[in-house]
Amino acid sequence: MAGFKSISRLARGYADICRTLARAITPFGRTTAEQRDERRGRACRELKFFAETYFPHYLTEKPSKMHRHFYRRFQQAIDRAQSPKQRGKGSFPSRLVHEVQDLNEIKSRMERIETQLNRPIFDDGSPAQHGADPERKQAINTYLRKGEGALNPHEVKLLSVDSDPQGGYWVTSEISQRVITQITESSPLRHLAAVETTSTTRR
Incomplete structure (x- = not known):
């Protein structure tokens, strides 16, 4: 149940994440408007791809797909955006990463419990x-x-x-x-x- 609640929170905060990324991804220094728009758009597309592709299957698919995309691409975008002023510690994208990590741990525990429940039982209590x-x-x-x-x-x-x-x-x-x-x-x-x-x- 906690895993489904986490997914609901992530879905409700999807628009806020895009807005946060749009603000945070703006690089420091002199850049053109086209460069800023391109970086903001790329970050939002990465997040949208992750959310629409992997959320529906997260509790049934192996976590390797999620790890390959989310931690390689989306985390890199957050790190690049947040590292100049160390914004990642308390930012919403950083909290999103922790939410998904917690969800991954919950999924692993659910799989272990399911495996134990599916094992044949040779015990009548005697x-x-x-x-x-x-x-x-x-x-x-x-x-x-x-x-x-x-x-x-x-x-x-x-x-x-x-x-x-x-x-x-x-x-x-x-x-x-x-x-x-x-x-x-x-x-x-x-x-x-x-x-x-x-x-x-x-x-």
Whole structure:
């Protein structure tokens, strides 16, 4: 949400930035009116190109495109305009750069969070899933890396869910919990009765 707010602030301040650049880009010393107009126009065109091209895609595209254009071209224009009197520290273009840097950091954090959320979860909250059962963890890793054929009978038993005569079914703990929840929600009798396994501590 903070990233979208930053984009909104940048969009609202777009006209102000162009006016600020038009004033700031004027070089010191003797120059012609044509030279000043050309430099002001170039700075505004650079900013317009950046804003119209990269803002709509900023949260989905890799930041390399933004970096190549924004930090190479627009930052150079700001530096050239501000350096004679050190105006860059508190100027609006300088604050714009910090806004985009903050937005880039927010985007990176969002991508890391999204990556973590998209990872498969093999944890149902039980103590066995938090390091108390390393054999089962190793069996899961073996199955995911090499397939069912690489499992020995003991590992197959560790990964079994339920205790039917055929040896149960292998599913992750997360899926097992979902199945149990779905059965409870879909069967009227499950709201009135409970099932407990007495021959083993496993499901």
